[in-house]
Amino acid sequence: MGFKRIEVTDQNGHKTEFLKDLDTGKLYKRTGLVPRDFPGCQIVEEEVAQEPKTVIYSGDGYADGYMVYDMAECPNCGYEYEDGDKDWGLPFCPNCGQSLNWESEV
Ligand SMILES: [Zn+2]
Numbered sequence: 128m129g130f131k132r133i134e135v136t137d138q139n140g141h142k143t144e145f146l147k148d149l150d151t152g153k154l155y156k157r158t159g160l161v162p163r164d165f166p167g168c169q170i171v172e173e174e175v176a177q178e179p180k181t182v183i184y185s186g187d188g189y190a191d192g193y194m195v196y197d198m199a200e201c202p203n204c205g206y207e208y209e210d211g212d213k214d215w216g217l218p219f220c221p222n223c224g225q226s227l228n229w230e231s232e233v
Pocket of ligand 1 (some may be wrong): 154201202203204205206221222223224225
């Protein structure tokens with residue numbers, strides 16, 4: 128269980144960060160799943176915080192008199208999620224790598 132932060136440096140010195148799902152070995156970045164091979168690149172792997180934190184929900188409107196919680200925020204870095212986004216419900220923050228818990232406490 129968990130993720131590793133992967134830093135890839137290409138021949139031009141450009142750095143790109145990915146997250147590696149330790150269960151499947153798949154690499155992710157904010158744009159989604161990425162290929163595993165980075166020819167000619169230097170790769171640094173780093174453990175990511177494992178303890179899940181609950182996302183901070185917020186709403187920006189009412190429906191039928193009830194607040195609609197269609198926004199959420201990473202409790203670690205403040206990265207914002209919107210319901211319907213590809214990021215919504217991810218098991219980790221694509222920005223800082225924090226493990227996320229999407230269970231509402233309400
Ligand atoms: Zn974050």
